[in-house]
Amino acid sequence: MPVLGSTIDSENLTLTFTAEFSSPIERVWQVWADPRQLERWWGPPTWPATFGRFEFSVGGRADYFMTGPDGTTAHGWWKFTAIDEPTLLALEDGFANADGTPIDESDTTSTVANLEPIEAGTLMTVTATFKDLEQLEKLVRMGMQEGMASAMGQLDAVLAGA
Amino acid sequence: MDRLPVNKPLWLMHLATIREFCREFACPPVTKVPHRVATPDSLPNSTVCHRRLHHLCEPSDRVVTYNQMVVDDLTDEQVDRIFQALADATRRDIVARVAQREQSVSKLANQYSMSFAAVQKHVAVLERALLVTKQRRGREQIVHANPEAINKAARLLDGYEALWRQRARAIDDILSNN
Secondary structure: OOEEEEEEEOOOOEEEEEEEEOOOHHHHHHHHHOHHHHOOOOOOOOOOEEEEEEOOOOOOEEEEEEEOOOOOEEEEEEEEEEEEOOOEEEEEEEEEOOOOOEOOOOOEEEEEEEEEEEOOEEEEEEEEEOOOHHHHHHHHHHHHOOOHHHHHHHHHHHHHHO | OOOOOOOHHHHHHHHHHHHHHHHHHOOOOOOOOOOOOOOHHHOOOHHHHHHHHHHHHOOOOHHHHHHHHHHHOOOHHHHHHHHHHOOOHHHHHHHHHHHHOOEEHHHHHHOOOOOHHHHHHHHHHHHHOOOEEEEEEOOEEEEEEOHHHHHHHHHHHHHHHHHHHHHHHHHHHHHHOO
């Protein structure tokens, strides 16, 4: 299991999530920098993400939508706020309308990914900062759509691929 | 009525607090088996149920499985009520106290620097969120914790973390396949 742990910091209003991968840092960077690879992990298993616009530069925007089992789509947008290949990526993530326009430009979650080379490969630390209760609830509810069958199926796929 | 301004510090405090509730209070003797957590044939065996509850407290792989089941039981309205009920320090404290031992409203009121009526109002909010139940015993109103609802709230809150766990696995999958 790649997951090392997670902590909640109530002072800084953040959830910090740490995972370890056996690949070198340049390779792990690609899963963030390449939209085709992002699509394979950003959405929950039963809600795969599809990225359209992907301006991978500071201030650049990315548009994506996730498709649920019944065909329902949930749209989102990113704004890249810091990029320092291959160690740091920071972005704001918000909900969007079907046409990709932000529902509320200020209603975003800040996500910062730090990559660090370690002996075993790469240590990835993701820090998510929430704005308020409603926002987190919405995010949690989307995360909830995952469904247990696919969660277990995905675990099997990982084990089979290892 | 009583719609509380929900703010960030309160939110994260209660996120941490409910996790603690889950860890501390879900495992002591639970007389009622949580809905849909135990299988019917395990119902008479309370030890099994406790152990299952304990699993629910652990951020393990199986949490993802239970998340779906438990959250499906909640309506949007119920979720709102739970979040609002726990977005207040006094109410979290009331839940913590009655989770340890049932208490009368008047005894609770003695422990806060606020009126009996104010404490009663807090209890009413918790009651609507199904986090506590109230029972009349003689002249007293006795407040009990409802560990089932506390567990549900904790499961919901673990959902975001579960999402990142799945993402990490998916990344690992991508990395190991090329």
